Amino acid sequence: MSSETKILLAESELPRRWYNLVADLPSPPPPVLHPGTLQPVGPDDLAPLFPMSLIEQEVTAERYVDIPEEVLDVYRLWRPSPLYRAHRLEKALGTPAKIYYKYEGTSPAGSHKPNTAVPQAYYNAAANIRRLTTETGAGQWGTALAFACAQFGLECEVWQVRASYDQKPYRKIMIETFGGTIHPSPSTLTKAGQAVLDADPDSPGSLGIAISEAVEVAAQHSDTNYALGSVLNHVLLHQTVIGEEALLQLAKVGDTPDVIVGCTGGGSNFGGLAFPFLREKLAGRIDPVIRAVEPAACPSLTRGVYAYDFGDTAGMTPLMKMHTLGHDFVPDPIHAGGLRYHGMSPLISHVYELGLIEAVAKTQTECFEAGIRFARTEGIVPAPEPTHALAACIEEALRCRETGEPKVILTALCGHGHLDLAAYGNYLSGAMDDREFSAEDLKTANLPRV
Amino acid sequence: MSSETKILLAESELPRRWYNLVADLPSPPPPVLHPGTLQPVGPDDLAPLFPMSLIEQEVTAERYVDIPEEVLDVYRLWRPSPLYRAHRLEKALGTPAKIYYKYEGTSPAGSHKPNTAVPQAYYNAAANIRRLTTETGAGQWGTALAFACAQFGLECEVWQVRASYDQKPYRKIMIETFGGTIHPSPSTLTKAGQAVLDADPDSPGSLGIAISEAVEVAAQHSDTNYALGSVLNHVLLHQTVIGEEALLQLAKVGDTPDVIVGCTGGGSNFGGLAFPFLREKLAGRIDPVIRAVEPAACPSLTRGVYAYDFGDTAGMTPLMKMHTLGHDFVPDPIHAGGLRYHGMSPLISHVYELGLIEAVAKTQTECFEAGIRFARTEGIVPAPEPTHALAACIEEALRCRETGEPKVILTALCGHGHLDLAAYGNYLSGAMDDREFSAEDLKTANLPRV
CATH class of the missing domain: 3.40.50.1100 (Rossmann fold)
Incomplete structure (x- = not known):
């Protein structure tokens, strides 16, 4: 050749720096709104789920972040x-x-998922968070976060859509190999999961339900935060x-x-x-x-x-x-x-x-x-x-x-x-x-x- | 760090060269013997299964091979x-x-298996062989040979121990993804396999049986050779x-x-x-x-x-x-x-x-x-x-x-x-x-x- x-x-x-595209766009993206007030969300709205360093990255206008x-x-x-x-x-x-x-x-x-799982675990550990929760569908994101948490001494708790949990046992084992804990969702561990199971004990679950469970646990415990693997500005x-x-x-x-x-x-x-x-x-x-x-x-x-x-x-x-x-x-x-x-x-x-x-x-x-x-x-x-x-x-x-x-x-x-x-x-x-x-x-x- | x-x-x-340890040892390893005559095997004994270039590598005393x-x-x-x-x-x-x-x-x-699968496929293709047969247990070697054959336009036919074939469907699919054909062993495609099945239709197979099947097919067809993934000198x-x-x-x-x-x-x-x-x-x-x-x-x-x-x-x-x-x-x-x-x-x-x-x-x-x-x-x-x-x-x-x-x-x-x-x-x-x-x-x- x-x-x-x-x-x-x-x-x-x-x-040595991540790049923030927002700094170079002709106009900024429309703001994220609070579903109740329809006003732009502020840092305090997000603080129960994310450390302030990641919230700052979510909204920063700086071109580069070290x-x-x-x-x-x-x-x-x-x-x-x-x-x-x-x-x-x-x-x-x-x-x-x-x-x-x-x-x-x-x-x-x-996959590419650890590129964001690692900094998310790092910033949460730096904010004295003890545990991260998340949802996972096929399992890539849950695997990445379990690995990342192991690097910074965090516990990692993953709710996986039950249909995937039952059909893809290898992903579950890989998450456990990296030290994560994994639950099929809906689970009896949360009100959201329990409510679904009350209505349908055989529910196969969905990503929406799994998110609700992970968010519920994070919101209830001050030593626990939530992590998301895509969509948000700081992830990109x-x-x-x-x-x-x-x-x-x-x-x-x-x-x-x-x-x-x-x-x-x-x-x-x-x-x-x-x-x-x-x-x-x-x-x-x-x-x-x-x-x-x-x-x-x-x-x-x-x-x-x-x-x-x-x-x-x-x-x-x-x-x-x-x-x-x-x-x-x-x-x-x-x-x-x-x-x-x-x-x-x-x-x-x-x-x-x-x-x-x-x-x-x-x-x-x-x-x-x-x-x-x-x-x-x-x-x-x-x-x-x-x-x-x-x-x-x-x-x-x-x-x-x-x-x-x-x-x-x-x-x-x-x-x-x-x-x-x-x-x-x-x-x-x-x-x-x-x-x-x-x-x-x-x-x-x-x-x-x- | x-x-x-x-x-x-x-x-x-x-x-750009492989290293042959035999050239530097104080004494050569004992010869391989023909099981009938108990005399050292010669190139002609191996020719039905391997191309001459690999047989030469099996017995060479040269320190390096390009x-x-x-x-x-x-x-x-x-x-x-x-x-x-x-x-x-x-x-x-x-x-x-x-x-x-x-x-x-x-x-x-x-794994390391393609390091030898690739040259084995190359030398066989250069000797105008059309097809390689082999056995595989867990499936690593079969996967490597299927990939290697795809690089040089060879067909690859793999007999996999039936117990593994049934229990590890992912390896089978990976072999097929690389273009290989895979049979559970014992199979009805060979006399050796048929004999085992006649005696026990539910035989789970063994590496020994799978080798017999792959060797039988290679020995019967002049356009087909056999490939081994370990043990032999040319593999090492x-x-x-x-x-x-x-x-x-x-x-x-x-x-x-x-x-x-x-x-x-x-x-x-x-x-x-x-x-x-x-x-x-x-x-x-x-x-x-x-x-x-x-x-x-x-x-x-x-x-x-x-x-x-x-x-x-x-x-x-x-x-x-x-x-x-x-x-x-x-x-x-x-x-x-x-x-x-x-x-x-x-x-x-x-x-x-x-x-x-x-x-x-x-x-x-x-x-x-x-x-x-x-x-x-x-x-x-x-x-x-x-x-x-x-x-x-x-x-x-x-x-x-x-x-x-x-x-x-x-x-x-x-x-x-x-x-x-x-x-x-x-x-x-x-x-x-x-x-x-x-x-x-x-x-x-x-x-x-x-």
Whole structure:
């Protein structure tokens, strides 16, 4: 091969600051509102759940936030993460395009989630918090937080949607291996869980219920806080370490991206990769197309409305202005659990409204076909979530084969699929089908009036 | 932290030669014998199963063998692999020792196995072979060979022990994701399998039966060869890329190992790490203790006899002089499937007889305890096999805490445990017990008379 397969950075090149896109936008995103007063929420509203340092990061207008040394020390277990040139995939596609992928699967949880779990655990420990609670669906976020808590001596208590808890025992074991405690949700440990069980003892649970349980416990105990793995500004802030590294890595090989594609669920992986490149684009130094890829079964950007809505199904959170399918919408059980969210990060929604990024939706069979093509050429079995980005990446590379354009395509391979092989088995056996979102699915009748 | 966590090599530093320890030993290992004639086997005896290039590597006395460019191109997907300094584990142990681990879990199969699967597929493709057959137990080797065959356009057909095939569906799916075909063994596709099924339609299978099936198909078709994932000289040769890289990496940080520990099943991971260091030791440049760690349930080096024996349970292979518990021995079903082998690589057995290495045995509960300690500090859930090495590593580090010696300890973390989490679940639930090898277990009555 003519050039390197892996573009690596030394640990001394690990970024020492996170990047806050808000500082460079032509207008700030709309404020988060209190559901009762419809007034912007203040720090005190959030203090029962989050430490003040994270609340400050949530609302800061500063361009950069320093990464604490203690966080950098843990990041070094897997960061800087490798940027790969997909030589073998390019060859198999017969494309003149150059494909680069930033791989986050070498982290302790096997995805990008520890990039924010580690600082969240650090800031909570620094605020003398003893325990963090959270919810998890498929289990990636719960795994990341359990690992992060182990680094700073915090207890970690995870409510996992019962359907996933029963079907995916490996994630539960991985959370316990890292020292976390895990409960199926609904549980008898909370009023919220007990109420659901009273009504339906066999409830399979939902992410909305699990959030309610984790939040209830955090709100009741002064030594306990809650942690969220996507959507919020401070989460996306922490993830920008991905894009900052990728900028450095592409500079090393003298390439600038023409197209950047990433998958979007809550938006943290996409924002993490894209925002530093967006800074460069806003400054006029580069001009890539930046494309979010979402599942056709849960297409909040391409088919949702831009409105104030709740972050959870039960309607307990503050109101966020975002692209939403309605908080009542229950996505089809596609395999990419990490993309099954009715809304989209308010910051990414705002950036989309500003016309700075575009979005497309992909069906899961097209995505798994891309995942298998990728595995056989590049040797990594991707998680179902990033197969969405890979499908869009392959589509672009095949377009380049037609036009002859040697475009530089950058994507985020945000995790491996070792714990998602059942979904691959489903695809390989021909049992997987697609269900696309239709107009009747839009659940916006219950949107709060703001 | 005062020094780097990951010691990385550039792709330009990837070793370009494999190292053959035989060239530097004071005496060569005893020859492999034909089970009928009891005479040393010649190349023609092996030609129905292996390409001549691999047969030559099996018997070569040359010190180095060049790695083909096409193999280096595939190696670059994950090689050079990282060497980690276990800062966080050291701190948790309170030891003055420095612990380094060479991590092979970033490979396509998640272990060191692709280091030999890739050249084996390459040489077979170069010899115009169309298909490779093999057996697999837990599934690591089958996964590695399926990936390797996909790189060189070969078909890959894997017979997996039925008990594992039924219990570990994820490995089967991963093999299929890489394009391999997998059959439960015993199967109706071979005379050997059919004979077993005739006698017992519900046979759970065994590695011995699966080998017989894979060998039968390879021997019957001139376009089909057989591939083995451990034990043989050419397999250990290919794995020396691990130790060659580790030598370069330790040199970068100015350390030389006082103790090297690795787990041993067939011996390929241990030999791959240790042999290049053994070269340096034989040349008088370094003087580390080199320690093999085997399961207490299957302790071929520490409790077996050194004698000629068959490589398989059914007694179909050539005779190899090795440490063996008897080819009739069926190891206890411990979770470290990769270490459940009645014998030991003849080359490692020979080196042990020469007094160049030492060996210890560990129970599985001690190993899983070490694995969990490692996961919580270093963020990687190890496969059950390398937890044996980690247990010995921790033992040595704690000894250093007593004596105050700042020893440099090097170990091989030969794979991740993402597909072995059921074993961790077993340990965490308190359901795991230990069964140690006892004198009555030794099955040497049927050893062939040589």
